[in-house]
Amino acid sequence: MCGIVGYVGPKPAFGYLLEGLFRLEYRGYDSAGVALQYEKTIGIRKKTGRVSQLAEICKQNPIPGSCGIGHTRWATHGEPSDLNSHPHTGGNGEVVLVHNGVIENYSLLRDRLRALGYVFLSATDTEVAAHLVAYQLQVAVDAGTNPLDAKTCVQAVEAAAAQIKGTYGLAVLFRDVPGLLVATRLGSPLVVGIGRGEHFLASDASPLVGNTDQIVYLKDHETAVITADSFVLHHHDGTAPAVSIQALVQTSRDTELGEFEHHMLKEIFEQPQTIENALRGRLDDEEATAKFGGLNLDPQTLRAIDRIVLTGCGTSWHAGLVGEYLIEGFARIPVEVEYASELRYRNPPMSDRTMIFAITQSGETADTLAAMRECKRKGHPTLAICNTVGSSIAREADGGIYLHAGPEVGVASTKAFTSQVTVLTLLSLLLGRMRHLSYPEGTKIIGQLRAMPDTIRQTLKCFDQVKQVARKYYTAENFLYLGRLFNFPVALEGALKLKEISYIHAEGYPAAEMKHGPIALIEKDTPSVFIAPRCEIYPKVMSNLEEVKARRGPVIAIACEGDTKIAELADDVIYVPEVEEYLQPLVTSIPLQLLAYQIAILRGCNVDRPRNLAKSVTVE
Numbered sequence: 363m364c365g366i367v368g369y370v371g372p373k374p375a376f377g378y379l380l381e382g383l384f385r386l387e388y389r390g391y392d393s394a395g396v397a398l399q400y401e402k403t404i405g406i407r408k409k410t411g412r413v414s415q416l417a418e419i420c421k422q423n424p425i426p427g428s429c430g431i432g433h434t435r436w437a438t439h440g441e442p443s444d445l446n447s448h449p450h451t452g453g454n455g456e457v458v459l460v461h462n463g464v465i466e467n468y469s470l471l472r473d474r475l476r477a478l479g480y481v482f483l484s485a486t487d488t489e490v491a492a493h494l495v496a497y498q499l500q501v502a503v504d505a506g507t508n509p510l511d512a513k514t515c516v517q518a519v520e521a522a523a524a525q526i527k528g529t530y531g532l533a534v535l536f537r538d539v540p541g542l543l544v545a546t547r548l549g550s551p552l553v554v555g556i557g558r559g560e561h562f563l564a565s566d567a568s569p570l571v572g573n574t575d576q577i578v579y580l581k582d583h584e585t586a587v588i589t590a591d592s593f594v595l596h597h598h599d600g601t602a603p604a605v606s607i608q609a610l611v612q613t614s615r616d617t618e619l620g621e622f623e624h625h626m627l628k629e630i631f632e633q634p635q636t637i638e639n640a641l642r643g644r645l646d647d648e649e650a651t652a653k654f655g656g657l658n659l660d661p662q663t664l665r666a667i668d669r670i671v672l673t674g675c676g677t678s679w680h681a682g683l684v685g686e687y688l689i690e691g692f693a694r695i696p697v698e699v700e701y702a703s704e705l706r707y708r709n710p711p712m713s714d715r716t717m718i719f720a721i722t723q724s725g726e727t728a729d730t731l732a733a734m735r736e737c738k739r740k741g742h743p744t745l746a747i748c749n750t751v752g753s754s755i756a757r758e759a760d761g762g763i764y765l766h767a768g769p770e771v772g773v774a775s776t777k778a779f780t781s782q783v784t785v786l787t788l789l790s791l792l793l794g795r796m797r798h799l800s801y802p803e804g805t806k807i808i809g810q811l812r813a814m815p816d817t818i819r820q821t822l823k824c825f826d827q828v829k830q831v832a833r834k835y836y837t838a839e840n841f842l843y844l845g846r847l848f849n850f851p852v853a854l855e856g857a858l859k860l861k862e863i864s865y866i867h868a869e870g871y872p873a874a875e876m877k878h879g880p881i882a883l884i885e886k887d888t889p890s891v892f893i894a895p896r897c898e899i900y901p902k903v904m905s906n907l908e909e910v911k912a913r914r915g916p917v918i919a920i921a922c923e924g925d926t927k928i929a930e931l932a933d934d935v936i937y938v939p940e941v942e943e944y945l946q947p948l949v950t951s952i953p954l955q956l957l958a959y960q961i962a963i964l965r966g967c968n969v970d971r972p973r974n975l976a977k978s979v980t981v982e
């Protein structure tokens with residue numbers, strides 16, 4: 363959460379900072395700000411609201427300078443306000459910094475600094491870091507042995523960082539040391555872009571696209587000392603780690619809207635392609651199985667696995683639930699799906715042969731990263747199913763599977779979900795073929811997966827039906843989403859999509875559980891979305907649907923093409939192509955994504971930037 367940018371070079375820094383903040387806005391959009399150093403001053407502009415509002419005030423009141431930092435905020439400590447916006451100033455303005463993360467011991471540090479005479483203007487934890495760096499700088503300079511130069515500044519940042527408990531990505535400017543940018547991290551990602559006679563900084567690689575293709579990911583406890591012409595790394599333990607330069611492979615077109623009005627809609631319509639990308643090169647016809655380049659586990663180890671733990675948050679956790687059904691069904695290996703936020707503090711018994719998969723789009727979710735580290739610490743093979751190449755989770759995992767879905771910009775996850783489910787289907791095929799699945803079964807699954815991109819293309823044609831349904835129900839204040847077996851996780855995901863972008867209360871339930879409580883919610887203004895494609899227990903789902911109708915609850919059914927029976931019972935039907943049960947989540951999730959999108963549009967909500975949310979949850 364929160365986005366950080368920085369620039370040092372020959373050009374005015376403002377252009378890169380602003381463009382970078384626009385690209386990072388998905389990480390938080392409560393406020394935005396920039397600070398630019400010019401001669402021996404640092405000019406600051408910051409504003410509650412969107413980056414466009416910051417752009418407006420900077421247009422009226424521009425700031426010069428070719429060394430600067432910027433920030434887009436998702437509020438943790440202190441409400442969204444101009445005063446709480448970053449950058450924050452330390453001492454008497456000699457230090458200016460931006461911060462991503464949470465300083466857990468901020469009140470203790472603030473009390474100490476107040477006692478030393480430092481005055482706090484904001485309610486943020488970040489201001490503590492600014493004053494702490496200023497204090498450490500003062501201590502070093504006052505001792506008389508240190509000149510006010512880059513080395514002393516770096517020492518001050520590291521001395522301050524050593525006192526912080528929690529997580530941080532910090533980018534710091536020093537008023538009296540022009541042209542110096544110091545950045546350091548613990549738990550919050552930072553990446554440096556190397557240009558010709560210029561350097562860029564960002565909290566993920568997206569602002570660097572089009573500016574450089576050479577990047578360096580900072581590791582925890584590393585400090586980047588950056589000027590226009592030089593970039594060195596320093597470790598808090600006093601060593602100088604080698605700089606490992608990686609190639610940045612991404613085109614700016616990936617994040618452009620094209621013909622679509624919103625990123626979310628674009629990403630929903632990209633799914634035939636993203637599913638194809640997830641399958642590419644991974645279907646082994648000869649052996650009737652799946653293959654992955656990056657698992658880094660030999661067949662013996664894979665065969666010996668006796669339990670799998672899938673962990674993640676939100677939508678990724680829902681994909682994990684589908685994965686549980688798939689893996690247990692195909693490979694007969696017991697699977698647990700754990701919320702990463704719980705797993706990181708729980709201590710469930712796990713045998714030596716337990717394998718962990720962290721499922722994540724961003725690869726930066728703080729809880730998922732922490733859960734993964736905890737499992738690694740206990741010696742389990744820990745792998746990632748991840749979309750973002752080079753993200754913290756992708757780098758720290760023992761191996762993994764990339765989704766190759768391209769950047770997901772809309773805050774509501776859509777294409778990442780179906781790619782995660784596709785990859786989990788491949789994984790269950792691989793593990794199944796090592797155990798119980800026969801060659802013909804493997805061949806059949808491969809054929810069906812290969813057809814999936816076209817099936818999704820067909821499914822997307824339901825958008826017109828979805829629009830009609832949305833028009834009828836968009837004023838409802840409560841929704842229920844009900845499904846069974848493979849469509850139970852889809853019900854959870856459909857409900858999550860609706861609540862996060864349209865602010866309508868929605869609950870997902872296994873359809874048969876309804877009568878153990880939620881049925882009390884049924885009334886004429888509460889629509890129930892039944893995910894009811896033909897399946898083994900279709901008649902049972904129909905009975906659940908009848909129970910809702912008997913209580914005068916409106917029913918929207920997601921059903922297979924040609925299902926006329928359901929049309930007699932439900933108030934509205936959205937038809938999707940018929941596929942095998944285990945592939946249904948890929949198909950049935952699409953109309954639910956579209957329904958949430960269309961309802962949010964009709965309610966005038968900002969679908970790509972829903973309130974209170976951020977794309978990447980990098981705080982606990």
Ligand code: F6R
Nearest residue numbers: 676677678722723724727774775
């Ligand atoms: C919902 C959504 C979130 C994320 C969750 C995990 O639409 O996007 O629930 O799924 O924050 O994020 P990742 O997958 O990046 O770890």
